[in-house]
Amino acid sequence: MTDDSGSIRERGSAALDRLVDATAAERITISLASLVFAIIVGAVLVFVSGFVADCADPFIYLPGLGYGCYNPLEVYWTMLTGSFGSMTVIGQTLLQTTLLLFTGLSVAVAFRAGLFNIGTQGQMVLGALATALVVLELAAYVPDNAIGMVIVLSTGVIVGAIVGGFWGMIPGLMKAYANAHEVITTIMLNFVAIGIAFWLVQVHVGDLTTDSVQTETVPAVARFPATISGSRFSVIALIGALLVAAGIYLLYTRTVIGYDLRTSGIQETAAEYGGVNAKRNIVTSMTLSGVLGGIAGAIYVMMVQYRWQAGIPPLGFDGIAVSILAGNNPVGVIPAALLFGSLKTGSVAVDLSLGVPGELVEVLRGLIILFIAMPEFFRMIGKRFGYGNGSVATDGGEAQ
Amino acid sequence: MSPDERDRRAATGTPSSVHLDGITKRFPGVIANDDVDLEVERGTIHALIGENGAGKTTLMNVLYGLYEPTAGTVRIDGEPQTFEDPGDAMDVGIGMIHQHFMLVDTMTVAENVVLGNEPTKWGGIVTDRARANRETQALADRYGLEVEPTELIEEISVGEQQRVEILKTLYRGADILILDEPTAVLTPQEVESLFDILRELIAEGKTIIFITHKLGEALEVADEISVLRTGELVGTVDAETATREELARMMVGRDVLLEVDKPAASRGDLVLDVEDATVEDDRGVVAADSVSLGVHEGEVVGIAGVDGNGQSELIEAITGLRKLTSGTITFDGRDITTDSRRSRVSAGMAYVAEDRQKRSLVMEYELRRNGLLGRQHLRPFSDGRLIDWGATADYVDDVIEAYDVRPTDPSAKAHSLSGGNQQKFIVGREFERDPSLVIASQPTRGVDIGSIEFIHNRLLELRADGKAVLVVSSKLDEVTQLSDRLAVMYDGDLIAVVDPETVTENELGLLMAGERPEDLDLDGARIRGTPA
Numbered sequence: 001m002t003d004d005s006g007s008i009r010e011r012g013s014a015a016l017d018r019l020v021d022a023t024a025a026e027r028i029t030i031s032l033a034s035l036v037f038a039i040i041v042g043a044v045l046v047f048v049s050g051f052v053a054d055c056a057d058p059f060i061y062l063p064g065l066g067y068g069c070y071n072p073l074e075v076y077w078t079m080l081t082g083s084f085g086s087m088t089v090i091g092q093t094l095l096q097t098t099l100l101l102f103t104g105l106s107v108a109v110a111f112r113a114g115l116f117n118i119g120t121q122g123q124m125v126l127g128a129l130a131t132a133l134v135v136l137e138l139a140a141y142v143p144d145n146a147i148g149m150v151i152v153l154s155t156g157v158i159v160g161a162i163v164g165g166f167w168g169m170i171p172g173l174m175k176a177y178a179n180a181h182e183v184i185t186t187i188m189l190n191f192v193a194i195g196i197a198f199w200l201v202q203v204h205v206g207d208l209t210t211d212s213v214q215t216e217t218v219p220a221v222a223r224f225p226a227t228i229s230g231s232r233f234s235v236i237a238l239i240g241a242l243l244v245a246a247g248i249y250l251l252y253t254r255t256v257i258g259y260d261l262r263t264s265g266i267q268e269t270a271a272e273y274g275g276v277n278a279k280r281n282i283v284t285s286m287t288l289s290g291v292l293g294g295i296a297g298a299i300y301v302m303m304v305q306y307r308w309q310a311g312i313p314p315l316g317f318d319g320i321a322v323s324i325l326a327g328n329n330p331v332g333v334i335p336a337a338l339l340f341g342s343l344k345t346g347s348v349a350v351d352l353s354l355g356v357p358g359e360l361v362e363v364l365r366g367l368i369i370l371f372i373a374m375p376e377f378f379r380m381i382g383k384r385f386g387y388g389n390g391s392v393a394t395d396g397g398e399a400q
Numbered sequence: 401m402s403p404d405e406r407d408r409r410a411a412t413g414t415p416s417s418v419h420l421d422g423i424t425k426r427f428p429g430v431i432a433n434d435d436v437d438l439e440v441e442r443g444t445i446h447a448l449i450g451e452n453g454a455g456k457t458t459l460m461n462v463l464y465g466l467y468e469p470t471a472g473t474v475r476i477d478g479e480p481q482t483f484e485d486p487g488d489a490m491d492v493g494i495g496m497i498h499q500h501f502m503l504v505d506t507m508t509v510a511e512n513v514v515l516g517n518e519p520t521k522w523g524g525i526v527t528d529r530a531r532a533n534r535e536t537q538a539l540a541d542r543y544g545l546e547v548e549p550t551e552l553i554e555e556i557s558v559g560e561q562q563r564v565e566i567l568k569t570l571y572r573g574a575d576i577l578i579l580d581e582p583t584a585v586l587t588p589q590e591v592e593s594l595f596d597i598l599r600e601l602i603a604e605g606k607t608i609i610f611i612t613h614k615l616g617e618a619l620e621v622a623d624e625i626s627v628l629r630t631g632e633l634v635g636t637v638d639a640e641t642a643t644r645e646e647l648a649r650m651m652v653g654r655d656v657l658l659e660v661d662k663p664a665a666s667r668g669d670l671v672l673d674v675e676d677a678t679v680e681d682d683r684g685v686v687a688a689d690s691v692s693l694g695v696h697e698g699e700v701v702g703i704a705g706v707d708g709n710g711q712s713e714l715i716e717a718i719t720g721l722r723k724l725t726s727g728t729i730t731f732d733g734r735d736i737t738t739d740s741r742r743s744r745v746s747a748g749m750a751y752v753a754e755d756r757q758k759r760s761l762v763m764e765y766e767l768r769r770n771g772l773l774g775r776q777h778l779r780p781f782s783d784g785r786l787i788d789w790g791a792t793a794d795y796v797d798d799v800i801e802a803y804d805v806r807p808t809d810p811s812a813k814a815h816s817l818s819g820g821n822q823q824k825f826i827v828g829r830e831f832e833r834d835p836s837l838v839i840a841s842q843p844t845r846g847v848d849i850g851s852i853e854f855i856h857n858r859l860l861e862l863r864a865d866g867k868a869v870l871v872v873s874s875k876l877d878e879v880t881q882l883s884d885r886l887a888v889m890y891d892g893d894l895i896a897v898v899d900p901e902t903v904t905e906n907e908l909g910l911l912m913a914g915e916r917p918e919d920l921d922l923d924g925a926r927i928r929g930t931p932a
Contacts, residue, residue: 254789256782259772266764272721273751273759274773275742 016382019375027327030375038371042364043072049360070356075364082349083342089349091231094238095304097341101241102296103319104326104333104340105248110182110289111328112252113265117286119171119186120293121316122193127164127294129197131156132215132301132308133205135222144221152222157240157298164294165287167193172286176279182286190316198310213310224303232306237299244292248330261285293319324380325373343368415478417442417607418463418576423472425458432458434631435472440576440624442477445598445608447622447639449615451651451820451848454628456611460578463609464496465489476576495574497565499581503553509560510536510549513567539567544600558706559590566597576607583617584845587706588876588909595621613849615644627651652850662860665884668697670730671837671868672718677727679710679717687713689892690727695837695868700859702883702900703872706912710892711872712754715841718870719751720744721759732836745774750835752827754842754872756819760826763815767805770814771796771829795832803828804851819846827855831862838862841872856882876908890914 022030050059050070058067059074083093103120110117135156142148171185198213200206207216224234251258264271264281271278293316300315301308322340326332347361418440425433433455440446450456461467463474465483473480476492483489486496503512510532519535521528536549545563553561562582569577579598583591598608598621612618618625619639627634627650634650672695681687688710695701705711716722718729720741728737736744745751751774753759761770772792775781780791796810803824805817814822827843840859844852859882863869873879879886880900888896888911896911910916 254786256776256785256787259769259776259787263762263765263773267758267762269755269758270760270762270773272741273753274776275720275740275745 016378019379020382022379027375027379031372034371034375035368038368039076041371042367043076045363045367046070046072046075046356046360053357055355070354075350075354075356075361078350078354079343079346079361079364082353083346087228088230089345091226091228091233092348093338093342093345094235095231095233095341096344097337098233098238098241099296099300099304099315100318100322100337100340101238101245101333102292102299103315104322104337105241105245105319105330106289106292106296106316107319107323108326108328108330108333109248109292110265110285111323112248112330113261113282113285114267115172115175115265115282115285115289116183117168117171117186117289117293118183118320119168119189119193119316120289120296120319121314122186122190123164123167123290123293124297124300124316125197125312126167126193126297127160128297128301128312129200129215129308130163130294131160131298132218134159135218135302136216139219139222142221144219148221149225153224153302156222156302157295160294160296160298160301161291162294164297165291168290168293169283169287172283175286176282197308201308201310207307215308217307218302222302223306224299232303234303237303242334244295245330245334252330261288321369321373325369325376327376327379339372340369415475416440417477418446418609419475419478420459420463421473421475423459423462423469423474425455425462425467426470431631433462433469436628436631436633438626438633438636440607440609442607443602443605444623445602445610445621447610447612447618447625448628449612449618449625449647449651450628451850454651454848455631456628457580458631459628460496460580460609460611463489464494464578490572490574493573493575494578495569495572495576496578497562497569497580497582499584501561501565503561503564503568505554506552508550508552509547509556509564509567512553512564513539513549513571515568517572535571536567539570543567543570543597543604545597557590559586559593562586562590562594563597566601574606576609577601578609578611580611581613582610583612583614584874587912588905589913591617613846615647615849618647619644629653648849651848654850662881663864665699665863666866667699667884668866670694670696671732672870673730674714674718675728675730677714677717677729678725679713679722680725681713686725687892688717688889691889691892691894693887693894695870697868698863698866699884700863700869700871700882702879702886703870703889703894704876704879704886704908704912705872705874705889707874709889709912711889712841714889715751715754715839715870715872719749719753719839742777746778748834748836750830750833750838752823752830752838752840752843754845756822756826757815760830761814761822764813766811766813767800767817767825768793768796768810770825771799771810773829775833796829799825799828799832802832803854820848820851823847824851824855827858831858835862835867837868837870839870839872842874843871844873844875844878852878876905880905880908888912 047068047070050068051065053069055069058069059071060068062068082089084090103124106120106123107117135152138152138155142151167189171182171189174180174185175182201215202213205215207214224237226232227235252262260271260276261281261284263274264276264278265285268278268282271281296315300312318340322333322336325339326336343365347365350356350361351358416439418438420436420438423433423436424431436459438459448456448459458467462469465486465488474483475481476494481492504515510529513536514532519528519531520526533549536547540547545567547560547563547567553564566577582594586594598610602608610618610622619642622639624636625639625642625647626636627647629651637646674691674693676690676692677688678686678690679688691714693701703711713722717724720739724737728735730736731744731747731749736747757763762773772781772787776787777784780788781795782788793810799805800808800810805821805825805828817825823844823846831838838859843859844855847855859869859871871879871882880903883900886898886900886903887894888898888908890912891914895914896916
């Protein structure tokens with residue numbers, strides 16, 4: 001017994017070591033294998049669920065079990081065609097992907113610098129509101145042509161960035177100068193942001209002609225031009241998002257500023273030793289994260305909703321999952337956002353066209369994310385506890 | 401032990417108190433212990449020495465139940481044992497006294513001693529403090545450990561805290577005590593009293609295993625000395641007949657020069673001039689009070705003292721990591737009192753920080769990234785905006801090679817290196833940047849003897865090149881051997897500046913404890929001003 005438990009423990013450690021040390025190619029292989037497993041598990045789940053559901057048109061009868069309603073192959077096929085099957089759905093997938101890229105990068109930028117920004121949602125909500133209000137005002141003063149559109153769209157993005165950045169700066173300041181942990185403060189500031197936005201729109205700046213809590217609709221000059229008919233997706237926003245991903249990658253791998261930002265967040269005392277104003281850099285990292293959250297909000301208003309409306313979807317929270325799935329790598333955020341975006345769009349199709357309950361589709365989606373994220377998650381945990389890279393310090397010296 | 405002795409013992413059938421039989425401990429990619437045989441007799445002190453990474457701590461962790469050996473058997477009093485965790489080891493009477501004390505500061509000595517095994521009254525609801533105090537006192541008296549059971553931990557000295565740790569282990573019924581580098585934090589006087597305690601303990605039939613770097617201590621207090629090198633047991637020798645040179649050779653595998661060979665100093669201009677510096681610690685308490693100190697080109701100034709007497713704060717103020725409350729700092733003739741850390745680094749100030757894992761290294765970064773730390777804004781490492789990873793890699797490769805950092809892989813994370821290798825890397829990184837002033841705080845803490853020799857020689861080479869060197873160390877032999885002038889810091893004051901050639905260890909020990917021997921020349925003014 002003793003030997004068994006020992007070897008299990010050691011096998012576990014060895015597995016963690018290997019996971020932490022995995023190369024990029026190995027990690028991609030692991031992710032693909034996880035996807036296959038998630039689909040197999042999900043298929044079984046859907047198949048079994050079909051026997052307890054009622055439907056007019058069962059697809060299978062098994063003696064002793066009864067009628068099964070759901071065909072797993074059909075479910076997954078619909079999910080695939082529902083996200084990539086036509087230009088319209090591809091547009092929807094890319095629209096979601098663009099938004100998730102910004103929120104995912106928002107989380108990743110902070111994470112790279114050792115900070116956990118849970119506040120992307122709040123930064124996005126406030127950024128979105130600021131953008132909506134400013135472009136509604138500004139649209140009246142610009143010509144109704146391409147030049148006007150460039151002015152309004154860029155102003156809208158900048159305003160969203162500023163307000164989101166400001167909202168991200170607050171927890172940064174609290175972290176740097178009052179030692180308040182950013183996880184707590186950003187979570188709390190989400191509630192504050194959503195509350196403020198709701199109150200402002202309901203009481204002061206909203207469209208008072210309707211009962212719903214929303215602003216007026218922005219005019220055409222303040223809308224990203226749609227690239228694909230049937231979808232509001234605009235390739236301009238996607239290109240912008242990809243450029244930001246590349247920029248952040250370069251920031252952290254090539255530039256002195258990125259090195260300073262990262263060092264400050266990871267180990268403040270060492271950053272000070274390295275001649276860096278660590279506190280200021282912590283504020284900068286959180287602000288930068290907020291800027292990206294705010295831009296997500298601006299894009300949401302000018303590409304998706306065309307106004308600010310209460311109940312903005314939890315893209316900011318999805319961004320956390322996207323970032324973790326990507327191992328907080330700004331380039332990895334691109335496929336992660338695409339996966340999330342396509343699952344989101346595909347789920348809608350399964351729900352609508354197959355009559356499979358939305359909740360069950362959510363479970364399938366959750367399984368895929370869970371399976372793919374778990375190895376990365378364990379990798380992060382393993383790293384945190386010093387596995388990998390022959391990290392066994394057989395040191396007889398003084399621990400510090 | 402000699403073969404004869406082994407035979408005799410086998411014949412009489414007295415099993416050793418501790419018998420590690422062919423212990424191998426393998427980690428992925430590393431053999432930390434390779435077929436190590438170690439026998440320790442009841443009632444003896446056994447010193448375990450070896451360089452960093454030689455496998456001493458791993459071996460003791462096997463004995464203490466923290467690791468399971470890959471192969472081999474642990475026998476206690478002849479009985480083979482399997483430990484799932486340290487609790488199992490404790491049950492058969494093995495106790496470990498870690499280097500970093502695990503005591504609750506706000507509780508009394510007795511409360512700490514009985515913690516986890518408190519005597520209770522009223523049917524187990526309330527701790528019986530009176531009994532805890534009584535039992536602690538009785539235990540202390542029995543083994544000659546002077547403590548006051550009702551005092552708070554935060555109010556007693558480090559030496560006393562260590563005694564509390566020992567008592568705690570004894571209270572839990574330990575027969576075999578493992579001490580990991582127990583003298584690192586003690587003054588020479590406290591070390592002596594620790595050794596007295598250890599002798600008392602073995603007289604009472606306890607068995608002691610003592611991990612140390614310090615050859616002198618091993619020779620002084622141990623009965624037998626085992627030497628580990630790269631995971632293998634090189635040999636076990638009798639402390640009576642062994643010599644320092646022999647042990648050093650066994651540890652390193654070659655001859656080691658134990659004494660530093662130091663040519664006469666040729667002092668040049670004043671490089672660093674600290675005048676009336678007052679520095680506060682994190683709590684706002686004055687840690688260094690009106691300290692004046694100068695370091696010239698081509699000389700090594702040492703600061704000795706027990707940890708926590710203001711040296712750290714003073715050094716942080718000089719290096720720009722802490723603000724001065726009052727006073728001035730001049731560097732190369734320029735007033736840098738209000739300069740940022742970055743500008744001091746740019747001006748040529750190299751700094752090996754005392755707490756390497758907090759300050760000098762980013763533990764999550766690879767060595768390559770760590771090689772940049774402090775110089776990321778300067779050529780050739782960057783143009784101020786973009787990092788030149790090629791130049792950085794070249795520099796890091798050079799440091800790794802020249803300072804024998806292991807593993808030699810520049811993409812190894814800092815936390816994966818042993819303490820000694822971390823230190824070698826930092827020392828290399830700082831020394832090779834062509835500084836005009838080198839400040840080294842505890843430069844060889846946790847570093848093995850071969851590397852100590854190397855670091856000392858590098859410091860003296862820097863001195864010969866006309867650099868100014870300031871060394872802070874709690875190791876007396878280190879500061880006395882390296883320094884041209886030696887300052888002693890006690891309670892925030894530079895209480896004396898002595899000539900390291902003539903001062904005795906005893907005098908230094910007294911100075912470090914805040915007492916001024918009467919016949920000692922304490923010319924405090926000599927630390928500053930023009931060369932004598």
